[in-house]
Amino acid sequence: MTRLHAVRADITRQAVDAIIDAANSSLLGGGGVDGAIHRAAGPELLAETRTLGGCPPGEARLSRGYWLPAKHVIHTVGPVWNGGGRGEAEVLANCYRNCFAIAAREGFVTLAFPAISTGIYGYPAEPAAEIAVRETRAALAANAGWDCVTFALLSGDQLAIYEPLLDESQ
Structure with a gap:
């Protein structure tokens, strides 16, 4: 039976097959979760992501985890929130779909996701969580x-959004 849960935790400390990086399209590091993952993984991650050729929003790319407890990093680029009328929901859903496609292809059995696009990209937390849980269940x-x-999840506020969604979908 698959276990699905939300925790308030630092994603860079998750000992899983792959953590998901809420990356920017360059894949070369940035702020927030992306910057934290790059710092924790060490310079080898940057060297590898330089070879990946970037990543358009909604797609995903795979790298090794290097100094992380996670064996791999799946980098995905979420949408920048522009009010919801520019296909943001579909792009965000594609982030999850493409991460799961990579995980299935590689045989990964444990994954950890952040709240993709809800930081500097400004996606509202509640609809982003609804998409995350829906796509994960699918x-x-x-x-x-x-x-x-x-x-x-980084905050208690985020956790408070995810927990009822997970309870509803159990």
Whole structure:
């Protein structure tokens, strides 16, 4: 049985097959979760992401985890919030779909996600969480091979948004 849960935690400390990086399109590091992952993984991560050729919004790329407890990093670029009328929801849903596609292809069984696009990209936290939980449930229904999917969230406010959504969908 797949375990799906949310915790208030530093994603860079998750000992999983892959953590998901809420990256920018260059994949060369930045602020927020992306910057924290690059700092924790060490300079080898930057060297590898330089070879990946960037990543358009909604897509995902795979790298090694280097100094992280996670074996791999799946980098995905979420949408910048522009009021919701420019396809932001579909781009965000594609982030999750493409991360799960990579995880399935690689045989990963444990994953940790941040709250993609809710930081500097400004996506409202509640609709972003609804998309995250919906797409995760869909992926888990399609592939029973995952042991644990964690939403590693930075704040108690984020956790308070995710917990009822997870309770509703159990």
